[in-house]
Amino acid sequence: MYRVVKAPAKINLTLDVLRKRSDGYHDVEMIMTTIDLADRIHLTLIDENKIIVEVTEGQVPSNKQNLAYQAAQLLKDQFSITSGVKIFIEKVIPVSAGLAGGSTDAAAVLRGLNDMWDLQLSLKELAQIGLQIGSDVPFCVYGGTAIARGRGEDLTFLPSPPPCWVILAKTPRGVSTKDIYEGLDLNNMRSPDTEGMISAIEKKDFQGICRRLENVMEPTTFLLAPDVEYIKESLVRFGAEGTVMSGSGPTVFSLTMSKAKADRLYNGLKGFMDRVFVVRLIGGRQE
Numbered sequence: 001m002y003r004v005v006k007a008p009a010k011i012n013l014t015l016d017v018l019r020k021r022s023d024g025y026h027d028v029e030m031i032m033t034t035i036d037l038a039d040r041i042h043l044t045l046i047d048e049n050k051i052i053v054e055v056t057e058g059q060v061p062s063n064k065q066n067l068a069y070q071a072a073q074l075l076k077d078q079f080s081i082t083s084g085v086k087i088f089i090e091k092v093i094p095v096s097a098g099l100a101g102g103s104t105d106a107a108a109v110l111r112g113l114n115d116m117w118d119l120q121l122s123l124k125e126l127a128q129i130g131l132q133i134g135s136d137v138p139f140c141v142y143g144g145t146a147i148a149r150g151r152g153e154d155l156t157f158l159p160s161p162p163p164c165w166v167i168l169a170k171t172p173r174g175v176s177t178k179d180i181y182e183g184l185d186l187n188n189m190r191s192p193d194t195e196g197m198i199s200a201i202e203k204k205d206f207q208g209i210c211r212r213l214e215n216v217m218e219p220t221t222f223l224l225a226p227d228v229e230y231i232k233e234s235l236v237r238f239g240a241e242g243t244v245m246s247g248s249g250p251t252v253f254s255l256t257m258s259k260a261k262a263d264r265l266y267n268g269l270k271g272f273m274d275r276v277f278v279v280r281l282i283g284g285r286q287e
């Protein structure tokens, strides 16, 4: 049996870090939404009792460190599956970019194998399993638009933001999520207007959404990678309506309703960097 599963990236419209917890993680409050920049996960069931991973991107591990491998392993162990699966990952989402690339691959494997192995688990159960892999996996299991609290697994779903274009730009060097969390100055952070963002999304107030894009991780990432701040400033200078860094970075994105403006921003950035994308915001849940 063979299936191909779409694994879309996320962006953070707001990101606040509330406190450090005793387990080493941080409590967050953030609004995430799904965009139409997606890896493709090809799943083939095999008789042999093993998990084989192949990836088109050289820097991504194809062993147990791959989050997609870990997703298949968790299901195999929990449900005593004695056959195997071949996972071929067509990587489109840039790696270590703040777009949950690895997490969404893991979530797609959970959804795909749930179906192919006929496990009949709900999305809630898949999200609980996914949290063992990473904090962004539960959101990626559902997709859509949500407020994420706790480590990122406590999800409250919101309506989709108005349809718009997303221009994303990633600087060449990735950043480590762990390093950014550890570098935060928790006593000296200005929280995003999360309530205002929720109400702007509910009212489909596009300008209100753009005005409230905010991420408390920006200063820490900008200090480690000044080129990321330069990209943000460039997008603002080119006339973007709202611009912010996604997750721990280094990807920066802008939103616009106008395709002509999206093309202008794309062309402006393409002059001095390779990894620029223009995609649609999806914002709706997985079926």
Ligand SMILES: C[C@](O)(CO)[C@H](O)COP(=O)(O)OP(=O)(O)OC[C@H]1O[C@@H](n2ccc(N)nc2=O)[C@H](O)[C@@H]1O
Pocket (backbone or CB within 6 Å): 012, 015, 024, 025, 026, 027, 028, 030, 098, 100, 103, 133, 134, 135, 136, 137, 150, 151, 152, 177, 178, 181, 247, 248
């Ligand atoms: C920055 C975000 O991408 C925002 O969406 C997420 O919070 C990160 O999610 P993720 O990449 O799935 O993170 P994980 O793989 O669970 O954790 C990587 C590292 O980030 C730190 N981490 C992550 C999530 C969280 N709520 N608190 C943390 O302190 C921990 O040091 C952890 O060792």
Ligand SMILES: Nc1ncnc2c1ncn2[C@@H]1O[C@H](COP(=O)(O)OP(=O)(O)OP(=O)(O)O)[C@@H](O)[C@H]1O
Pocket (backbone or CB within 6 Å): 059, 060, 061, 065, 066, 067, 068, 089, 094, 095, 096, 097, 098, 099, 100, 101, 102, 103, 105, 106, 136, 177, 247, 248, 249
């Ligand atoms: N399937 C996968 N795709 C991409 N990276 C993976 C995968 N599995 C494991 N990794 C490893 O995970 C690390 C982070 O990659 P990823 O692209 O998920 O980062 P990210 O987009 O910053 O994640 P997040 O936004 O959740 O913090 C990299 O070191 C990468 O080698």
